[in-house]
Amino acid sequence: MRPFGAASYFTILKQIEVGQTPSIGFNAEAGKPGTMTGLTIDNISMRFDLPDGGHVQALKNVSLDLKAGELLSVLGPSGCGKTTLLNIVAGFLAPTDGKMILNGHEITGPDAERGMVFQQGALFEWMSVRENVGFGPSMKGMPKADKAKTVNHLLDVVGLQDFKEKAVYELSGGMQQRVALARCLANDPDVILMDEPLGALDALTREKMQSLVLKLWKETGKTIILITHSVEEALLLGERLIVMAPRPGRIHKEYRLPFAELGVNADLREVKKHPEFGPRREEILNMIWDMEEEIMGTKEDAA
Numbered sequence: 387m388r389p390f391g392a393a394s395y396f397t398i399l400k401q402i403e404v405g406q407t408p409s410i411g412f413n414a415e416a417g418k419p420g421t422m423t424g425l426t427i428d429n430i431s432m433r434f435d436l437p438d439g440g441h442v443q444a445l446k447n448v449s450l451d452l453k454a455g456e457l458l459s460v461l462g463p464s465g466c467g468k469t470t471l472l473n474i475v476a477g478f479l480a481p482t483d484g485k486m487i488l489n490g491h492e493i494t495g496p497d498a499e500r501g502m503v504f505q506q507g508a509l510f511e512w513m514s515v516r517e518n519v520g521f522g523p524s525m526k527g528m529p530k531a532d533k534a535k536t537v538n539h540l541l542d543v544v545g546l547q548d549f550k551e552k553a554v555y556e557l558s559g560g561m562q563q564r565v566a567l568a569r570c571l572a573n574d575p576d577v578i579l580m581d582e583p584l585g586a587l588d589a590l591t592r593e594k595m596q597s598l599v600l601k602l603w604k605e606t607g608k609t610i611i612l613i614t615h616s617v618e619e620a621l622l623l624g625e626r627l628i629v630m631a632p633r634p635g636r637i638h639k640e641y642r643l644p645f646a647e648l649g650v651n652a653d654l655r656e657v658k659k660h661p662e663f664g665p666r667r668e669e670i671l672n673m674i675w676d677m678e679e680e681i682m683g684t685k686e687d688a689a
Contacts, residue, residue: 422454422499422576422609423489425475430484432470432635444470445481446634452626454576455607457646459614459624461670463677467635468613472579475611476502489576498522501575503566505582509554515565516541516550522573540568543605544598560591567602580612584619596622596654604650617670621645621663622654629670631677639673641666 432445445467452458460468473479475486477496486493488500509518519540523533541547544564554562563583570578580599584592596619603610614620620627625646631638643666649657657663 424454425452425577425609426487428485428487430471430474430481430486432467432474432479433482443634446636448635448637450637452609454609456626457603457610457624458626458628459612459620460628460630461614461617461620462630463632463674463681466630466632468630469581470635472581472611472613476500476579498573499576501570501573501578503570503578503580503583505585509562509565511554514551514553515546518554518565519568519572521569536572540571543602544568560587560595563587563595564598571602571606577609577611580610582613582615585615593654597649599623600646600649617667621666622649622657629673632681
């Protein structure tokens with residue numbers, strides 16, 4: 387595993403945004419944003435060694451090919467390696483075995499071609515909304531007029547134009563996540579990685595943000611990988627959906643679904659009335675429930 391070392395998380399985040407070399411293995415020769423040709427996850431395994439001499443096999447032999455512009459949701463019980471997989475794609479962790487290929491080169495560390503959106507926005511709270519969204523372009527030396535045009539366009543897209551001079555701490559959770567999305571898009575990554583970005587929001591705000599994610603996916607053509615614990619959200623926000631199983635983390639089943647495409651131009655509540663939505667939801671819920679029961683049974687046997 388590649389450790390973070392002495393660099394703080396926010397230092398690494400800032401370095402990635404401005405295209406500098408983070409202290410954890412940035413690939414300076416990586417392809418530039420806008421040239422996305424595909425992402426290959428090739429037989430990835432991840433083992434964490436423990437101080438007592440034991441180990442945890444977080445992932446084992448995970449393989450997946452993702453085309454440019456695809457929207458993938460990842461679902462599974464706690465401990466199945468969802469976030470570990472996302473962190474490997476982001477370059478925050480180096481896998482024990484296997485490799486990741488993006489735009490024809492191997493992923494060896496964080497890079498501006500991959501943008502991350504977290505459950506908590508990881509925003510600069512002392513900056514205004516406008517300054518947060520324009521931070522990456524500013525540090526890259528983008529001309530002021532071009533930066534202003536980019537920032538204003540993205541603020542329009544996420545519905546925050548009227549709040550651009552507000553400090554981040556003055557915003558609601560849903561509005562902060564919109565800022566995080568806009569800031570990510572301002573750096574024009576090829577792949578957007580989303581780690582339960584809507585998990586802390588109330589139900590109504592979450593539904594609105596789900597619609598926004600679909601809108602941004604379709605309008606930008608970005609490749610998106612979204613981690614969630616919500617079966618309904620995974621169905622709505624994944625034209626492809628993988629269910630992962632734990633111990634060790636692996637792909638259990640993959641679905642190709644129509645709901646994300648339908649949701650781009652339709653009310654998500656109407657999409658949920660699709661005749662295939664309910665059966666798929668119940669099938670996956672039962673699948674994950676069985677996995678959880680197996681985990682509990684294993685724990686009881688061990689006790």
